Amino acid sequence: MNNRPFTVGIIQDTASSDKSATLEATIARVREAAARGAQIICLKELFNAPYFCKAQRAQRFDLAETIPGPSTNAMQALAKELDVVLIVPLFEKQARGVYRNSAAIIDADGSLLGVYRKMHIPDDPLFNEKYYFTPGDAAPDDRLDASGQIAKQASGFRVWQTKYAKIGVLICWDQWYPEAARITSLLGADILFYPTAIGWHPAEKSEFGDAQVDAWRTIQRSHAIANGVFVASPNRVGMEDDEPGTDGIEFFGHSFIVDPFGRILAEGGTDEAILVARCDPALIEETRRNWPFLRDRRIDAYAPILSRFLGA
Numbered sequence: 001m002n003n004r005p006f007t008v009g010i011i012q013d014t015a016s017s018d019k020s021a022t023l024e025a026t027i028a029r030v031r032e033a034a035a036r037g038a039q040i041i042c043l044k045e046l047f048n049a050p051y052f053c054k055a056q057r058a059q060r061f062d063l064a065e066t067i068p069g070p071s072t073n074a075m076q077a078l079a080k081e082l083d084v085v086l087i088v089p090l091f092e093k094q095a096r097g098v099y100r101n102s103a104a105i106i107d108a109d110g111s112l113l114g115v116y117r118k119m120h121i122p123d124d125p126l127f128n129e130k131y132y133f134t135p136g137d138a139a140p141d142d143r144l145d146a147s148g149q150i151a152k153q154a155s156g157f158r159v160w161q162t163k164y165a166k167i168g169v170l171i172c173w174d175q176w177y178p179e180a181a182r183i184t185s186l187l188g189a190d191i192l193f194y195p196t197a198i199g200w201h202p203a204e205k206s207e208f209g210d211a212q213v214d215a216w217r218t219i220q221r222s223h224a225i226a227n228g229v230f231v232a233s234p235n236r237v238g239m240e241d242d243e244p245g246t247d248g249i250e251f252f253g254h255s256f257i258v259d260p261f262g263r264i265l266a267e268g269g270t271d272e273a274i275l276v277a278r279c280d281p282a283l284i285e286e287t288r289r290n291w292p293f294l295r296d297r298r299i300d301a302y303a304p305i306l307s308r309f310l311g312a
Contacts, residue, residue, distance in 0.1 A: 002161075002164070002165060002166065002190075002281070003281050003282060004164075004281070005278055005279060005280040005281070005282075006039050006040060006164040006165045006190075006278075006279055006281075007037045007038050007039045007040070007164075007276060007277070007278050007279070008038060008039070008040050008041075008042070008191065008230070008232050008257055008276065008277055008278075008279055009033030009034070009036065009038025009039075009040070009041040009042070009274060009275065009276045010041070010042050010193075010232050010233070010234035010255050010257065010266075010274075010275050011026070011029045011030070011033060011041065011042070011043050011044065011234055011274055012044065012234055012235060012236070012237055012253050012255040012268045012272060012273045012274070012275065013025070013026070013029060013044065013236065013237065013272045013273075014236060014237055014238040014251075014272065015044075015046075015047065015048060015049055015050050015051075015236065016050070017049070017050055017242075019048050019049060019063075022047075022048050022049070023048055023071060023074060026043060026047060026048070027074070027078055029274055030043075030075075030078060030082070030084070030086065031078075031082065032274055033084075033274050033276060034082040034084050036274070036276045037276060037278075038084065038276050039083075039084055039085065039108070039163075039164045040084065040085040040087070040162065040164055040165060040167065040191075041084055041085070041086055041087070042086075042087040042169075042193045042195055042232060042234050043086075043087065043088055043089055043195060043234065044089065044195050044196060044197060044234045044235060044236040045089045045101070045171055045172050045195040045196050045197040045236070046089060046090060046091055046101065046197055047088065047089055047090060047195075048071055048090055049063050049091065050240050050242060051197050051236070051240055051249065051251070052091075052132075053126075053127055053128045053129050053131070053132055054126045054127075054128070054240070054242075054243040054246060054248070054249065055126075055128065055243050055246075056128050056131045060132070061093075061099060061132070063091050064091040064092060064093035064099050065090060065091065065092065065093060066092070066093050066094075067090075067092050067094075067102060067104050067112075067115055068112060071088065071090055072088060072090075072104045072106070072112065075088045075104070075106055076106050076110040076111070076112060077110060079106045079107070079108060079109075079110050080108070080109055080110030083108045083163075084108055085105075085106065085107055085108050085162040085163060085164060085167070086104075086106040087103055087104075087105060087106075087167075087169055087193055087195065088103060088104040088106060089101075089102065089103040089104075089171060089195040090102060090103075090104070091132070092115070092117070094134075098134050099132055099133060099134060100117040100118070100133055100134055100136070101117065101118040101121070101129065101132075101133040101171055101172075102115050102116065102117045102118070102171075103115065103116045103117075103169050103171060103193075103195060105160045105162075105167070105169060107160075107162050107163055108162065108163040108164070109163070113160045113162065114158070114160060116136070116158070116169040116170070116171065117134075117135070117136035117137070118133060118135065118136055118170075118171040118172065118173065118174060119135055119136040119156070119157070119170075119174055119180060120135070120173045120174050120176070120177055120180070121133050121135045121173065122172075122173045125201070126201065126243070126246060126248075126249055129173075136156060137156060138156050157170075157180060157183040157184050157187065158184070158187060159184060159187045159188055159189045165190040165191060165279070165281070166188050166189055166190050167189060167190065167191055167192075167193060168184035168185070168187065168189030168191070168192045168193070168229075169192075169193045169195070170184060170192060170193070170194050171194065171195055171196075172194065172195065172196045172197060172198060174194065175194045175196065175216075175219060175220050175223075175233065176219055178222075178223065178226065179305070181223035181226070181227055181229075182226070182227060185223075185227035185228070185229050185294075186294070189229055190229065190230060190279070190281050190284060191229060191230035191231065191232060191279060192223060192224075192227075192229055192230070192231045192232070193231075193232050193233075193234075194220060194231065194232070194233040194234075195233075195234055196233055196234065196235040196236070196255075197235065197236050197251060198216060198235055198251065198252065199236075199240075199249040199250050199251035199252050200212065200249070200250045200252055201247065201249065202247045202248065202250055203247060205250065209252070212252075213252055213254050216254075217254065217256065220233055220256075220258070221258050221262040221264075222262070224258045224259065224260055224261075224262050225260070225261065225262040225291075226293055227260075227293070227294070228260045228284050228287040228288040228291065228293070228294065229260055229284060230257070230258065230259055230260060230279045230284075231257070231258050232256075232257045232258075232277075233255055233256055233257075234255045234275075235251065235252065235253050235254060235255045236251040236253070237251050237252070237253035237268075237270055237271060237272055238250075238251055239251075252270055253268050253269060253270045253271065253273070254267065254268060254269065254270070255267070255268045255273065255275055256268070256275070257275060257277040257279075259279070259283055260283055260284055260287040260288075261283075261287060265277035265278075265279075
């Protein structure tokens with residue numbers, strides 16, 4: 001068990017339709033985060049393209065990449081050069097007709113530790129994710145073969161022991177589910193990362209905008225408190241109004257890092273930002289001794305949670 005403090009960096013930024021330019025801009029931001037002391041750096045959801053799920057367009061499946069692939073290869077080289085852990089969320093082509101909303105986990109030596117694939121897939125106006133993404137499978141079993149390729153690409157809730165900390169990764173819509181946070185924490189995560197693409201429908205912003213941001217922040221802070229872990233959530237920013245016939249989405253940023261008490265260690269606004277915070281695992285132990293929520297669970301009484309609905 002690694003009890004040394006570690007430093008987290010999360011990158012809040014935009015993405016353009018020029019994939020190579022976006023990759024280069026992201027690499028520059030990773031370098032800046034590392035120069036500021038970040039050892040584990042997480043990018044936003046679907047980091048290397050505009051949020052393409054605003055409409056159902058079959059040609060947008062062409063945006064997907066394999067893992068390993070061009071983006072992860074570049075990030076593996078960067079991680080090794082900078083001696084940092086990278087969480088790289090992108091649109092993954094796993095097989096013909098099977099596409100995932102995924103995050104590659106790269107250790108500080110450049111090795112690909114595995115892939116998390118988003119388990120909860122939303123379907124809302126301008127968030128047509130069920131059209132594009134197969135949800136993650138329930139059985140975690142990513143194994144690398146002798147050539148370093150992923151031999152069996154399954155997913156599920158899991159953690160990775162990196163050079164600096166044991167990390168759990170969940171993606172966007174997953175952040176609203178306490179079950180996902182609890183399972184990943186029980187697996188031993190020191191910190192939960194939630195790469196995100198969430199924003200306002202412009203017509204709703206004046207009435208609901210502040211409440212939506214507050215709800216998004218509150219649910220994730222509650223996961224930190226209920227499980228005694230650090231939480232880091234990088235969101236994208238900027239107005240994306242590239243979809244004809246719609247008002248687009250204004251991605252609201254407000255990325256943040258919190259400690260196991262839910263206290264905010266770093267927080268962004270609505271502009272591009274690189275947030276860095278030091279996390280001390282000793283605080284996890286201290287929190288769980290004083291708020292022993294995991295100890296006091298009644299695991300013998302929770303079987304009904306496996307039902308979809310219990311009402312009449």
